[in-house]
Amino acid sequence: MKFYFITAIFVFFLGMLSPICAQNTLKKITGKVMEATNKQPIEYATIALIQNTTSTPITGTISDSNGHFAIETNATDFYIEVSFMGYASQLIKELQLNKTKIDLGVITLSEDLNALGEVLIRAEKSQTEFKLDKRVFIVGSDISSTGASSLEVLNSVPSVNVSIEGEISLRGSQGVQILINGKPSVLASADGNALGTITADMIERIEVITNPSAKYNASGTAGIINIVIKSSEKRGLNGSASLNAGVPNSNSFGLSLNKRTEKFNLFTQLGFGKRTFKTKRKSINKDFVNDSTITNNERSTFNEKFGSVLLGTDFHINERNVLTLSGTYAFEIEDQLAKSYFDKVYDETTLTDSWLRQDNTEATNPKIRYELQYKKDFKRHEDQDLLFSALGNSFAKDQKSIYTNTSSFGDEPNSLQETRTDYKLEDFTFKLDYTHPFLEKYTLETGSQYDINNVSNDFEVRDFINDAWISNPDLTNVFNFDQKVFALYSTMAYEDAIWGLKLGLRLENTNLTTELKTTNELNEKSYANFFPSVHTSYNINENFSLQLGYSKRINRPGLRQLNPFNNIRNNYSISRGNPDLQPEYTDSYELTSIHKLEKASLNFSLYNRYTTDVVENIINFENSVSTSQPENIGTNNTVGFEFNSKYTFAKWFTLTSDFNINYFNRKGEFDTQTFDFKGNRWTTSLTSKFKLPQEFDLELSGNYNSKFASVQGEISENFFADMGLRKKILKGKFIMSLSVRDVFATRVDEQMVSQPTYYTSNRSQRGRFVVFGVSYAFGKGEAMEFSGQR
Incomplete structure (x- = not known):
């Protein structure tokens, strides 16, 4: 690449130094350079004027981002050579030199496979490095030169799997936080395919963190994937457009664009469509005291129309300062129709009542997300940086539901009910991080974070009595939720080529207020906690490494767990929140061995998690009505083993597997009842990927979750399989x-x-989803599907 760039500069300056006062007529030569295969413009192509008799350069230039070029010359005996790395050169010898303007039109260059192969042989290979608390995948030119997208690069990272639909999982779990350059970003949102606008050769490295240190939020997550973009990469225009159609109804259109210039990286995304979700539910309530059983069979259809637009820019103030601004607006329109058929049976043989309960719901949901981020790099050290970010998010829901009870047999009365929900949410996050390396092997990290979460839920239930709507005071209230979390953290790390140690401490202070406004019930909580973390690693050799980590985590109850409003869809199976709920605390220990083989990566992990104040849903059963409410029930001690692997049998076949088994010991008491029991659960998944002839990719995956004991009963086993087929055309365009x-x-x-005294069962099923999609890429990236996920 340096050779071609130096050549381009040489011929350019040669042209600058050519005689200005020549006696011959000045000629202006113009044209455009494009790729022969996909008709994309070629930037930085070299256009050289060569003297016929001596074959020496006379003058020259390079093409711009649109492939255009222009040269002025006085020469009379020359030909033109157009060249670019990896492409066969074009010689243009038939020129009408008596003209003052010569338009060469479109000049197409075809790939030179032999030359490209020579470049790839000398190219830097991708590799994995083991760090203290993370694994780092360095993206070499063996991947970046293929024109792959960031999602395909992620698929090459050990422990990471990306399905054909773009779903990212880490060690078999999809609860993964995606960061761009160490910070949250709308580009990493799961709502669309904005990651598809980032191509492989924009990526410097990918960091995988399975047990986060004190630098990150103490609230639970399955892991973190950080995509680090090259600061100097300028790739022009990239993007893709996608169209999907599916059964049940899953129709969507998505458009993503990313324009990189000297100072700006502009990105935008547009998406809209319509989706349908059909669900089957069945519930059984058996009352052994009254010898009665109530059975409910429900069929529901949920329809959603949506539209969203994203706009953002990275402004490179200079080579060491970057400012990011972005915003997203989305709007959803929902409607749902559910029919529930109830039967009440006495003594398991005598039908006493049958009735139909219908639910008609309509809602609108506007969403806004915006961010401001500033990053400063320091000249002293390449890893020294300062990052400030401010993110905001608002969501509103205006929902109305009408419930109709129609009796077909027995004494169950006909009734009419309606609910109204006015829901508003606002989230704000302010974050400041500073990284300071010193003495070659030491690194200090410090920073702070402030999270604000405000929610207001105005909920009303009205009954139609005597030809009038009457508000039900027992089910109507305004619930306000206000949570503020302030955090300070610091970590210190020592790391050499073989061994490393990282110590961290995080302080989080939480202020939580919940209020039932109508009944004037106020609940205030304030607590501060320290969250230490310790990570160490030992590289036995370049292909085998051990990592040992400890961190303390917290799981704060969310709005749904705290909100005491009843769910009245099924009056015999009610769920509600508990404003008195306390957070869970977990001590997490993990020992991992990482093996790199020629064609495989293997990871073995032993872990132990000890959790206090465990949150469990406790059912209270009375008069055939089950009411579920979360409570803090004692402790849970879990010991587990996890294995995951990625094996490339051949260029056309890759197999990824995940297996997790754990044994748990539950201890606790609630309301004079003891909840002590032991059990185990295991999950496994297997994904096979085939590269078939004619640019076809086939993906097959199977998932199995075993049954396991719960506090009052058990959760049934679960098995399902997914399939994906993809066909690439025009080299992935x-x-x-x-x-x-x-x-x-x-x-x-x-x-x-x-x-x-009772038995309850709740069963739900969504069924099969089939989606067909087409997508087309702009620029130099590869087309990516717009999933249109919720």
Whole structure:
């Protein structure tokens, strides 16, 4: 690359030094350079004027970002050579030199496979480095030169799997936080395919963190993936447009664009569509005291229309200062129709009542997200930096539901009910991070974070009585939720080529206020906690490493767990929150061995998690009505083993597997009842990927979750399989894809509670989803599907 760049500069300056006062007529030569295959412009192509008799350069220039060029010359005996790295040169010898203007039109260059192969042989290979608390995947030119997208690069990282639909999982879990250059970003949002606008050769490295240190939020997460972008990479215009259609109804259109210039990186995304979700539910309530059983079979159809737009820019103030501004607006329109058929049976043989309960719900949901971020790099050290970020998020829901009870048999009365929900949420996060390396092997990290979460939920239930709507005071209230978390952290690390140690401490102070405004019930909590972390690693050799980590985590109860409003869709199966709920605390220990083989990566982990104030849903059963409410129930001690691997049998076949088994010991008491029990659960998944002839990619995956004991009953086993097929055209510029979720319609969620006086069962199923999509890429990246996920 340096050779071609120096050549371009040489011929350019040669042209600058050519005689200005020549006696011959000045000629202006123009044209445009494009790729022969996909008709994309070539930037930095070299256009040289060569003298016929001596074959020496006379003058020259390079093409701009649109492939255009222009040269002025007095020469009379020359030909033109157009060249670019990896492409066969074009010689233009037939020129009408008696003209003052010569338009060469469009000059197309074809790839020179032999020359490209020579470049790749000398190219830097991708590699994985083991750090103290993370693994770092360095993106070499063996991947970046393929024109792959960031999602395909992620698929090459050990422990990371990306499905054909773009879903990212880490060690088999999808609860992954994606960061761009160490910070949250709308580009990393799961709502669309903005990551698809980042191409492989924009990426410097990818960092995988499975047990986060004190630098990160103490609230639980399955792990962190940080994508570090090259600060000097300027790739012009990249983007893609996608169109999806599916059964049940899943139609969407997405457009993503990313324009990189000397000072700016401009990105935008537009998406809109319509989706349908159909669900089957079945619940059984058996009352052994009254010898009665109530069965409910529900069929619901949820329709959603949505639209969203994202705008943002990275402004490179200079080579060491970057300012990011971005914003997203989305709007959703929802409607739902649910029909629930109830039967009440006495003595398991006698039908006493049958009735139909219908639910008609309509809602609108506007969403706004915005961010301001500033990053400063220091000349003293390449890893020394200062980062400030401010993110805001607002969401509103205006929802109305009408419930109609129609009796078909027995004494169950006809009734009419309606609910109104006015919901508003605002989140703000302010973050300041500073990293300071010193004495070659030491690094200090320090910073702070302030999170604000405000929610207001105005909920009303009205009954139609005597031809009038009457508000139900027992089910109507305004619930306000106000939570503020302020954090300070510091970490100190020592790391050499073989061994390293990282110590961290995080302080988080939480202020939480919940209020039931109508009944004037106020609940205030304030608590401060220290969250230490310790990480160490030992590299036995370049292919085998050990990592040991400890961190203390917190799981704060969310709005749904705190909000005491009843769910009245099913009056015999009610769920509500608990304003008195306390947070869970977990001590997490993990020992991991990482093996790199020629064609495989293997990870073995032993872990222990000890959790106090465990939150469990406790059911209270009375008069055939089950009411579920979360409570803090004792402790949970979990010991587990995890194995995940990625094995490349051949260039056309890769197999990824995840296996996790744990044994838990539960101890606790609530309301004079003891909840001591032991059990185990295990999960496994297997994903096979095939590169078939004619640019076809096939992906098959299977997932199994075992049954396991819960506080009052058990959770049933769960199995499902997914499939994806993708066809690339024009070297990935055009993609057709077909995905099938839950191929055999076996994914069923079921939980049962069995007690001496009652039995309950709740079962739900979504069924099979089939989606066909087409997408086309702009620029030099690869087309990516717009998933249109919720």
